[in-house]
Amino acid sequence: MATEYGQGHGQDYGQEYGRMDRSEFRGSEFRGSEFPESEFRGPEYRGSGLDKRRPRLPAGLRAPIEARAWKEFGHVLLSLPISLVTFTFAVTMLSLGVGLLITFIGIPVLAAGLAACRGFGTLERVRARALLGVEVANPEPLRPKNGGGPMGWMGAVLKSGVSWRHVLYAVLHMPWAIFSFTVSVAFWTYGWAMLTYPLWQWLFPVYGGQDGIQLYGDDGHRILIDNPFEIGVTALTGLLITLATPWIIRALTTVDRVMVVGLLGPSSLATRVVELESDRGVVVDTAAADLRRIERDLHDGAQARLVALAMDLGLAKEKLAEDPEAAARMVDEAHGEVKVALQELRDLARGIHPAVLTDRGLDAALSALAARCTVPVQVEVDLPARPAAAIEGIAYFTVSELLQNISKHARASRGSVDVWKVENRLMLQVTDDGAGGADVTGGSGLAGLAERLDAVDGILVVDSPVGGPTAVTAELPWRA
Incomplete structure (x- = not known):
């Protein structure tokens, strides 16, 4: 239901000022931590900054000479020796510790092995951050009991799931490191060798006693790459392999990224506990x-x-x-x-807590807010039912604060409020045609509002280029 309140009437503000389409918001996709902020910016934002320095070559052609490709290749090369050392150490210490558990010596041996694996995990996180661009937070630290003595420390290491996940990483990463090393080196070497074959083909007649590289040979017949056509085809094939190799290596290192994040980072439970403590x-x-x-x-x-x-x-x-x-x-x-x-x-x-919100819900409560705004505001609420009372109250006060910002700071002539439901999420958007420039940083009221929404697993996104218009979108859990 759409209703307009305030001073004056006119056409649908949402159509006039480009309100975000509701189909753009789909629950978890909207809430994803990697959802780029630039998607919510206007053309003034997307057309500035780094976008002005676009590379001249397309991504497929410049991939073999980019620093990212060589960093990922370096990560694959280092993974083989490092994984062999960590695998050997982890299996040896684990076997030795388990075998000596019949005596007291097995406990400190096993604890020392787990602690060393945690140290190797630190090295792997640093390596992934430097070569793969993966930011992995450090796992939760050990919390020894009994005063933090040797027994408390060993008990904390043995009971820590992080320690055992580090051992699992050392065991699983070794076969994958061998496979990715073999594939990457083979493609990279053969690709560049074939691509540059016209440059070093002259070595065969001068030093090898034959006209070119031999593809096949027996006692009575040989196939050599020695004429211009065959040399050109070889270079072209090498070019294709060279262009494809960075993407193959990128696919291989994706598995490394998943393993580092999943096994060497903090557990999802620990991360959730930290978030809940912060939200509390x-x-x-x-x-x-x-x-x-x-x-x-x-x-x-x-x-x-x-x-x-x-x-x-x-x-x-x-x-x-x-x-x-x-x-x-x-x-x-x-x-x-x-x-x-x-x-x-x-x-x-x-x-x-307004009585109208309790008695009649968001539609009537937001309409009352819009009526008190200093500019005409159109309200549209499309909800199949009422959300949880706490979420309803947070949505009400969020809109209230945003409308106050419009009245005090936006210098706007019109505004709109939209509320709808997507899956199990309550969406609301407040827009105005004011001067823009709103920002959630710098200790503003929007920053405090974003913190309040984050405390209940909500999200606040501000799209406010200088000159306007401004669109503030909030997402809240339904929890009804």
């Missing part, structure tokens, strides 16, 4: 800030008026006998103060 801190800080705001509003507003009202009524009581007319005027003034205090209390209660 944001929620606690937000609740404390809200309590301070409520206390300040009560102290500076309704409480101050009630104190003054009590004093005025006391003076009116004293004058009631000697000057009834003055007392009546004072009571009349006090009656006006009571009305003002009641209105302030109503506004405060609405700021805590």
Whole structure:
């Protein structure tokens, strides 16, 4: 249902100012951590900066000479000796430790082997970061018990899933390193050798006693690459292999990336715990800030008026006998103060949780917000049902703060609010045709709003090029 509120009427703002199509948002795809921010930027953003320095050669032709290809090839070359050492060490220490478990010696041997594998994992993360461009966070550190003595340290190493995942990486990576090394070296060597064959073909008649490289030969027959046509075909084949080799190596190193991230990084459970701890801190800080705001509003507003009202009524009581007319005027003034205090209390209660939101849902509540905005705002809410009460409240206050920004800072003439559901996510978008330039960095109100949404697994995306228009899109879990 679409309704327009505010000053004036006109055409559909969403069509006029390019509101994002709802089909662009599809749950987890929108929430993906690798979703590029540039997708939400206007042409002013995408057409500036690095885009002006586009390479002259297409990606397929420049791949063999790019630094990325040589870094990945270097990673493959180093993987073979490193994986052989780590595999041998891991299997030896694991076998020795397990074999000696019948004695006490097996426990420290096994713990030392696991700790060394964690050290090898650190080396692999550094190597992946430098050569593959993979940023892998360090896993959770050991937390020894019993005061952190030798026994506590050994117990922490043996109980740590991270330690055993490092051993698994050492065991699994060795056969893959051998395979990727063989394939990469073969393609890289043969490709460049065939491509440059016209440059070194002269070596065969001068030093080899034959006119070219031999493809086949027996006692009575030989096939040589010695005429210009065959040499050209060889160079062309080498060119094709050389162009394809970087992509083959990239595919091989993709498996290395997956193994490093999956086995040498923090576990998903540990990452989730860290996120929840951070979100809990944001929620606690937000609740404390809200309590301070409520206390300040009560102290500076309704409480101050009630104190003054009590004093005025006391003076009116004293004058009631000697000057009834003055007392009546004072009571009349006090009656006006009571009305003002009641209105302030109503506004405060609405700021805590509006009754219209509880009784009638987001559609009516957002319509009431839009009616109080200083510019005309069109509201469209398309929800099959009501989300969870907590999510509904967060959506309401998110729109409230964004509309306040439009009223105070945007210098806009029109705005719009859209709310809809995609899978199990609640989507909302607030747009305006103002001056733009809004940014979530730098400690702005949008930054605090983004932190509040992140505390409930939500996302805030701001598209606000200088000159406008501005589109702020928020995604929240449905949880109904």
